[in-house]
Amino acid sequence: MAAAPGNERSQERLQRIMGHLQGNAAPEGRRSSAVAQTIESSEQLKPSSASTIPKRRQEVLKWNGWGYIDSKFAINKQQQVEFLGKRYKLSGVVLPALREWMETTFGASLDHRSAPKSHLNPEYIPPPVQNAGFLLELKEMGIAHSLDAEDRLFRAHGHCLHEIFALRGGGKFERIPDLVVWPCCHEDVLKIVNLAVTHNVCIIPFGGGTSVSSALECPLEEKRCILSLDMTQMNQILWIDENNLTACIEAGIIGQDLERKLAERGFCTGHEPDSVEFSSLGGWVATRASGMKKNVYGNIEDLLVHLKVVTPRGVLEKSCQGPRLSTGPDVYHMVLGSEGTLGVITEVTLKIRPLPECQKYGSVVFPNFAQGVACLREMARQRCAPASVRLMDNAQFQFGHALKPQVSSIFTSFLDGLKKLYITKFKGFDPNNLCVATLLFEGDRETVLQQEMQVYKVAAKFGGLAAGEDNGQRGYMLTFVIAYLRDLGMDYYIIGESFETSIPWDRVLDLCRNVKGRLVQESRDHGVQFSPLATCSGKTT
């Protein structure tokens, strides 16, 4: 460091890193003019968006629950639970065991209903904090926006239990956004952010609205005008580089659209968080999301190649497409998990993969949870875990069982009976103790077969028995319908919430026991009449 040339070099390096922070390598003085230039060129026309989510989300999505308006669990005329709608594999299917399971597990009753309010209560909507100067200039720019009460309210929350609970009661939030704005491109965002800086307006970026970290809640003490920046109209794949297997995508695209559009070209990202239907690409980055199939594809931080983030002090981006740099800290890692507090993510370049040749579900039954955990640990040690493996404890296994659709023939029901007999009587598994791991293999045919063999071999060492594709598939289905199920529960005084964490292997069982213990204790301390159902599932990270 003492030598002058070395010093120079480190200066240069710092400059380079600073450059990332300032959007481009431009020195401080020129930044504002660079911004001005981009504003001028922002009026380029873009193809109209084909997003699943329109500007008025409430036309497609439930305003006080999970998912599509037309898809939900309901009690049909035969007093059985049925999944309505046409969108899912489960749609139109009757689940005969579910009602009884709800009744015995929670003490719920069909006569004891807690229906949600049908409409939001206009009295609950606080009047918007207006910033006239900002609004005027925004209108001049011709950027779509809304002051409508519904639009504002539906961007005031994520999907935490307390938020949904408030919505079902008519939507009482102390503070909601004052204005909703829909940018169409990176340049729009630049303009909006600069304008907000000038007029002292705060911005909360909004993607899919599936946050469970309360990051979408407006701070109560915020007296300035709060703008909700709805990114859903920025949903184009800007380019696909088939040689380098990367794609540059606007951050507002939601998971299902992204995968569908990539699939049309024969590619996928493989990033599949449980909320993939509704969550957005920018949201994944902002919340450091983990995908179900990360064993093969990696988590969002592994997929990320390039980012554009509009901050109040300029655009943050690296000046290259290189997948990694060894010089200095990675500025993207500040953005990952920042929950939108540092800036607005506008464009993301991701690694993509050709669609897998073969996809296969599977499942393994273990005599107890501890054995299952030991098996997962061994898989991780041997690095032979399939694309996805998820271990469910006994309570969750029984829950999954309650979601079994009506059997179509006597033969299948006979087969089911035989399977059960084999596992419980012949193999001596205690039905109140056994647990199941659901598996998903992906890759070319040969790899899948090989992997399958290895996985079942490891499982056998821990007393695991292969339990068929059906169980596996149903397990994954559970992850997609679980949020719909919460809405059904809430109709009958049952509330539900999920917590996620990661821990070292030797503490898995302790964690499960202690969290369950705490839930039971807190419920008792708060005078909850019935004991809570606490289940856990785990996967390797």
Add this chain to the structure above:
Amino acid sequence: MLASPASHLAQLDAVKTKAFKIIGIAHAEMAGEDGDTEALRQEAQSILREMGHNQGMTVVRTFAFMLSRIFKALFRHVRVNEEGVQRVQKVVQECPIVLLPSHRSYIDFLLMSFLCYSYDLPLPVIAAGMDFQGMRLVGEMLQASGAFYMRRSFSNNPFYWAVFSEYVQAIVRNGDAPLEFFLEGTRSRSNKSLSPKLGLLSIVMEPLLRAQVFDALLVPVSISYERILEENLYARELVGVPKPKESTSGLLKAHRILQNDYGSVFVYFHPPMSLKSFISGRLDITPFSMTPRHMALRLSDTLRVLVHHLAHSVVLRQQHGMVVTPWSLLTTLLLQAPSDHLFPTSCNSEGGVHLPDLLHDVRCLRTVITKIGAMQDWPDAQSHEAVVLSTLAMNSSLVTLTKEGRVLLNVDKVDRPKCRDDILNRACTVLTCAAYRNHILHLFVRPAFVAMAQRHAGSVEDGPTFSHFCFLVQLFSEEFIFEPGSERKDYEEGLSLLQRCSSLLYPLDSQHHPSTITTNFSVFLGQIFQPFCCSYQMVCNYLLTLEHGSMQKESQLLASLQEFALQQLLEGRSTELEILAINVYKNAVASLSRLGALRRERRKDGVWFLTTSQLHHVADAVASLKPPSQLPAKL
């Protein structure tokens, strides 16, 4: 629970295997000698064999049957607070339970196991002293009914400590049998609560700190005996007759005690204390989750202080659940009577207390006790007098009611005693009685110290009184249990009790001889604690006779102290027989070491004490604790 001892055993076996594997590996790593791992494993195995319990239902049933017979023969009643038992029953399936009974007699753990058996609670696994194991047959029987053995001292053997703590923690983690141990470490010979030992309790906390259990519940249990089986043994031990070695033939000889009437036993199960909520907010547990599981935890100072606090609050709870018996009230009053009845100046002098006076005083004392809020056993159906008379009858080996209607302690009414044996015998009787007084001392200690401090300060002013109060608490902290750091609270509590109780008492009509309790309550309180002051003063006096900087081995020091005390009594310089009690010396020496008057040194051949330059200073302060009667009886 009771139905599956076999599975329980198998489980524990597995735990054992795991435990010594971990320990072996950890130890080998520490030593850096891979070759020795197997040897260490062997050693661990042998330690575990030595201490392990093997609960078996056949033995337990036989034992239970025998015990029910024995208890029926010994006691009139065994009274249990059943709502306390129900509280335990409710939580026993959810969390590991640690039963922490007070320890006054061998009977304690037999009684606990028997109660658990009778109330369908899982049988506790008990940490017992190694000395029981030596008893043939009985040792094995205890082991079979769930006792495991720990060496009395193993602080200098880290490997034993490691194996032992892993074993105890396995029991806690396993959680299907409650762990039971005695916080006081040993039976209290003086019938006062002993300063708690912290080792086992900190071991028990570890699984919680490492989040291996959701919570652990401590259940303090107070066991009060109307008469203690070992009352004579204890007194003998206290004046220096060594403790007989536990042996089966000794136990058989003890069958004579079966013919005696030992009154009632009171067992009070306190509400379970959640260790988790005790810790929350007081201890940062992040360091524990950062330490890999196989590594031993280093006890931080914060944790040590916390365990200290916890142990004291458990013992305080145990005290709180003690039942005040008629006999403990009587002894408190009888030992208060003018000391000349212990040493009657001449044969014809009438010692003792007039029965009507005694009856009145007992009534007064009961009022005080009620005000303090202690639990009492007082058969309401009988008349006041009948209760006192029957109590006196039950303890006829210690007290006599003369034809003239005077109540006397059974000390030979000869001239001033000349020989040692004579004095020792008298001391035995007095100490036996004193034990029952000690049983209720915790009720008086706070107001009494306030009263003593007020007298010392010569005023009721807060400042000087409080500082002297603190000195007393510090000086007697081995003797009586105070929650560390809450002097102010104790002071306020003592002060308000003193004020409230003083106003309650009234003298009987004039024809009776007025006793101190009715005339001056604060003097009365001071007098109760006089024996302790005398003993501490005696210890200081002895130490002052030593050359500055001289050192003595602990056992030697205690022996010379007793010899010194005996001389004092023989020469008539003291009349306080309780200064012969050896346990008080131990406490006094420990306390003086803490105050800097002595320096404690641990050497290879034992513990040594050195006098320091601070001694004079401390001794002066102790000497200033004047007997209350020498001061003007006015406040």
